Amino acid sequence: MKALILQQYMHLEIADVPAPSISAPDDVLIRIKASAICGSDVHGIDGSTGRRIPPIIMGHEAAGVVASVGPGVKNVAVGDRVTFDSTIWCGECFFCRRGEVNLCDDRRVLGVSCNEYRRDGTFAEYVVVPERIIYKLPESVSFEEAALTEPVSVAMHAFRITNMRPGENAAVVGSGLIGLLLIQILRSYSPHRIIAFDTEPRRRAAALTAGADVALDPADPASQKKVLEMTEGRGVDRAFEVVGASAPIVTAISATRKGGSVTLVGNISPKAEFPLQAVVTREITLRGSCAIAGEYPASLDLMASHAINVASVISAVAPLEEGPLWFERLYTREPGLLKVVLVP
Ligand SMILES: [Zn+2]
Ligand SMILES: [Zn+2]
Numbered sequence: 001m002k003a004l005i006l007q008q009y010m011h012l013e014i015a016d017v018p019a020p021s022i023s024a025p026d027d028v029l030i031r032i033k034a035s036a037i038c039g040s041d042v043h044g045i046d047g048s049t050g051r052r053i054p055p056i057i058m059g060h061e062a063a064g065v066v067a068s069v070g071p072g073v074k075n076v077a078v079g080d081r082v083t084f085d086s087t088i089w090c091g092e093c094f095f096c097r098r099g100e101v102n103l104c105d106d107r108r109v110l111g112v113s114c115n116e117y118r119r120d121g122t123f124a125e126y127v128v129v130p131e132r133i134i135y136k137l138p139e140s141v142s143f144e145e146a147a148l149t150e151p152v153s154v155a156m157h158a159f160r161i162t163n164m165r166p167g168e169n170a171a172v173v174g175s176g177l178i179g180l181l182l183i184q185i186l187r188s189y190s191p192h193r194i195i196a197f198d199t200e201p202r203r204r205a206a207a208l209t210a211g212a213d214v215a216l217d218p219a220d221p222a223s224q225k226k227v228l229e230m231t232e233g234r235g236v237d238r239a240f241e242v243v244g245a246s247a248p249i250v251t252a253i254s255a256t257r258k259g260g261s262v263t264l265v266g267n268i269s270p271k272a273e274f275p276l277q278a279v280v281t282r283e284i285t286l287r288g289s290c291a292i293a294g295e296y297p298a299s300l301d302l303m304a305s306h307a308i309n310v311a312s313v314i315s316a317v318a319p320l321e322e323g324p325l326w327f328e329r330l331y332t333r334e335p336g337l338l339k340v341v342l343v344p
Contacts (some may be wrong), residue, residue, distance in 0.1 A: 027069075056113040087101070101292075141303050158182060161263065161289055170238045193230055198217070245269045264288050320344040
């Protein structure tokens with residue numbers, strides 16, 4: 001089969017490799033129809049993350065058609081249009097048995113090779129995954145859109161564990177891909193106000209299009225006053241931080257009312273400083289949100305009903321052969337580029 005392979009750091013190429021085959025009874029062979037490039041793939045190609053050790057077929061956000069199934073597969077059949085979790089969880093450990101599959105002790109992300117494991121991913125014509133991580137696609141969701149079910153579900157997980165109540169206000173700090181999806185999800189559940197923050201004007205404009213009531217520049221001293229004006233002088237009930245660095249974490253905490261909560265989704269830096277006394281004395285809850293634990297069906301529902309519009313964050317759909325070019329454009333941070341979907 002044709003595959004896009006990271007042969008060595010900073011060097012991707014298209015090659016012919018043997019297609020994967022079914023080995024376990026619950027294995028499903030999927031013909032990939034669309035596979036989106038994730039920020040973690042882009043960061044991974046230079047070796048800085050240690051999670052894309054070459055050679056590796058990357059890719060973990062995809063959709064396709066079932067091509068064949070193992071003898072133990074019950075719920076999907078050849079010809080089904082499907083997507084799947086980015087992570088293969090074991091289903092047996094303490095966390096999996098509690099339904100916290102994102103915290104599985106033996107989780108393996110597709111398209112990742114690190115010191116602990118190696119698992120080829122979806123920038124190829126075929127991939128094999130176990131039945132338990134597969135979800136059927138609603139008819140109205142295209143393969144290209146379905147390739148984004150994974151990032152939608154990352155945003156959905158953060159939303160779900162935040163337990164927002166009707167009428168609450170929310171702030172979203174960072175209007176990149178996950179931030180924009182989160183704003184769309186929040187909008188579909190009608191919170192009282194959605195306040196977006198981003199340092200880049202272009203991203204603030206995208207946040208307004210996604211459904212934010214206002215998009216503020218965190219570097220502008222007047223922003224804090226605006227938040228208070230919009231929240232009866234209190235600050236927002238719930239903040240989401242989707243960057244993962246000290247400055248945006250401070251922005252999120254400063255925007256939050258006493259007794260409110262900040263859900264931390266971004267994690268680009270391993271450590272961050274935050275105003276300890278503000279968190280303690282204002283009794284703010286900080287909560288981490290990692291990956292996905294069962295949010296795929298809810299995400300697919302919102303996508304099928306067009307309550308959220310994932311096409312709005314797809315910058316380009318291109319053939320797999322153009323993969324090296326698109327990785328280059330993403331790696332050099334071409335302005336305005338959000339999601340790129342490759343079609344093998
Ligand atoms: Zn990803
Ligand atoms: Zn597990």
